[in-house]
Structures are given as C-alpha cells and as structure tokens.
Amino acid sequence: MERIKNVGIAAASKGGKILRDHYGRLRSVRKKGTIDLVTDADVQSEAAIIETITKAFPDHAILAEESGDHQGRGGRWIIDPLDGTTNFAHGLRQFCVSIAFASDDEILVGIVLAPLLDELFIGIRGQGAALNGTPIAVSSTRTLVDSLLVTGFPYDHHTIFDALMRRFSDCLKATQGVRRLGAAALDLCYVASGRFDGFWEQHLNPWDTAAGYVLASEAGARTTDFSNAPYSIFEKEIVCTNGIIHDELIHLLEHKD
Template identity: 75%
Template structure:
C-alpha cells in the first residue's frame, strides 16, 4: 500500500470538501431534517460529492462509506467520509466544523484527515508515522490527574433515548475535573485531544464517519482510545473514550 499516495489524495479530498464548505458558509438556502435535531444541508451534499470525486479519480476501485450517500462497493481499501462534521454549528454560522476522512483496510484505520476550513487547521495522522497539525508534529497532553484535566464530550442526536445516564456521566465528569466542554464535532474533539488542547473525550451513539479519522490522528499523537468498558475501539463501535492515557482509567470509572 502506497501510503504517501493515500496521504496526498486524502489531503486533496479534504481540501476539496473544505472549499465547498467555505463557499456555502453563511449562505445556506435550504436545510432539512434527517431526525428531530439531525440536520443536512446542500453544503453536506456538495462537499461529499467533491470528496468522492477526488478519491474516485485516484482510486476508482476503492470502497467508500459516506454519511449522506451511504456505501459504494469496491476493493483494495475503504474511505470513510463525513463531509461536514458539525452541521448544526455550520447552519448556525459557528465555525466549529470540519471535513473528516479516514482510509481503512479490513476495518483497520491507516490514515485520518480532519480539516477545519474556517479555522485553517488540517490534522493528519498516518499509521506508525505520527500525527501533525498543519505539517507540525502534535502530541497528547501530559496532565497526570483527572482533577487537573479539561474534558470534552458530545450529545448524540437521539440524546432523549439515553438522557438520564447521559446527564449522570456528564455530572460526574464535571464534578471531578477542571471542566467539560461541548463543541459539536466529534472529529475535532478527537483532534483536540491529539493536540493536547483537551485531556480526554467521550461520546456515544456515534457512527464510523464521526470517529474513524479523529481516532487515527489521536492514536498517532499518543492517545489511548477504547470503548466505555475499556475494550479496544473499532470503527463499528458506537461509543468512544480517548485520553492522554494518564487519566484514562479514572475517566472510565466515571463512565460506568
């Protein structure tokens, strides 16, 4: 597998999607609901199309799993795409959103690309090659104790179905740390753990396109990533915990 080519195409695809998002930011004409609070806009659709076109031109045989258009059959590798992670932020003109693209072989994530176009930040992780932000190496924080940590979490679109345990976990983590933030993009949350801005992140009821790219970036930056039970994270899991490693077990105890 030519990972340098995968990296070039992944970055190009992220930039293609990011350009579309920049062009549409603050200018949306239509937004529809996939669920009660789950939104999709023309920016999602057009960003995804631009990303897929870029990838298909370079790797026409590869499979694709994309949030809006679903599964595209193929072989030799699979691209996992969220064309706009943080759609609710985007539709409210908040710049905290991103393009998230992962490349996997046999469900093993080998590369991740997360671009926040309005923030000018491109996070890249390649298996066994480390993680970078705008070309510079990044690493998780060295905060040793949960009490000194800053965490980030997210609330799923179907949060009403798990409202009580969701709030209990949030409350325990808020009481035990320096604070908990909620930004609205799981991919960025994971990249912010990777770059040491947050010490840990947890969320549940997620999809592969929400977490695959950020997971690889965080892992390559030194993060420990599991599910709530402590078992290893995999792309088909719907929950994730990612930390600097030092606070991981303490955080898992709060999430029981």
C-alpha cells in the same frame, strides 16, 4: 501511503472550499431527524470528495455519511463531508471535513480539515500525527482533577438522557471543566493535540470517529469503550484520553445506564 495521503488532502481541500463558499449563505437546511440536520453544503462537499477519490482510486470502497456504502475493493474510504452541521448552519466555525482510509479493517490514514479555522490535522499509522505540518502529541496532565474534558450529545439523546446526564454531572464535578463543541472529529483532534485531556461520547457513527481515532492514536492517545474494551469505529461508545487519566475517567463513565 504517500499517494493515499495526498489524494485525501486534495479531497478534503475541495470539500472544505465548498463549505467555505456556503458558510453564511445557506439556501436549504433539511432534517434527517428531529435535530439531525443536512444542508446543501453537506451533499456538495461529499460529492466533490468522492469524485476526487474515485478519480484516483476507482476500485476503492467508500462509506460516506450522506450517500452510504459504495462497494469496492483494495481499500475503503470513510467520509464525513461536514462534521458539525448544526454549528455550520448556525454560523459557528467549529466544523470540519473528516476523511479516513482503511485497509483490511485497519485505519491507516486520518485527515481532518477545519476550513474556517485554517487547521489541517493528519495522522498516518506508524508515522505520527501533525497539525499544519507540525508534530502533535497528547497532553501530560496526570490527574482527572486537573483535566479539561470534551463530550458530545447524540441526536437520539432522549433515549439515554438519564445516563447521559449522570456521566456529564460526574465528569463536571471531577474535573476543571467539560466542553461541548459539536464536532466529534475535532474533539478527537483536540485530544491528539493536547488541547483536551479526554473525550467521551455515545451513539456515534464510523464517519464521525475514523479519522480522528487514528490521529489520536498516533499522537499517543488511548481509546476504548466505556468498559475499557478495545475500541472499534463500529462501536457505539468511545473514550479517548492522554492515557494517563484513562482509568480515572473510565471509572466515572462505566455502569451509569
């Protein structure tokens, strides 16, 4: 795991440098969907990350947002070279590189680097989670009314708009507030570090949540789907909390469709 972690950090650092170099100087912004953007920075960051990983582990499989599935054996890397592309394209600093490593479908390592915020989150299965080398843990907030939550809106939000707004409205009324930062990997890291008490979102992809999921788990978080069933990165619903408010939040989220 030490070598996996070190290679992952090196890959994230190279991807993060590319994002820093492109920030505020974009030459090309394209659309994968109506509001789903991709930039040259996404593509170049992903290429640098994959090159770093394959140089160290040429047999490993890779699942990456922009280039898709690269077959292999012995382990699988799950990569988002730029989570928060819309923020990045609009000059907002809430974006990151997200890299996870899995073996036999179990996520073992999560690395999330926010290059312009100078924050490196690392989680290793069974070894805890840390921010810039300092251990982190979820909050101790005991009730939903005292909680600060974070959520996200999927690119295809028009397909679930009514249910999305019902959940958002119910959570806003029941808590101290709800934020929407635009980068799911950071949302999960912020639950892991106690900045938020809970997070929920729909229609995410494995590269959005894989690294943040293991980080949050190692920091003491509880993660399920909206029906309180065990979470998988291939599920389309995620609820991640400090554990204490989980059942209360689930009650607000379930059966809104």
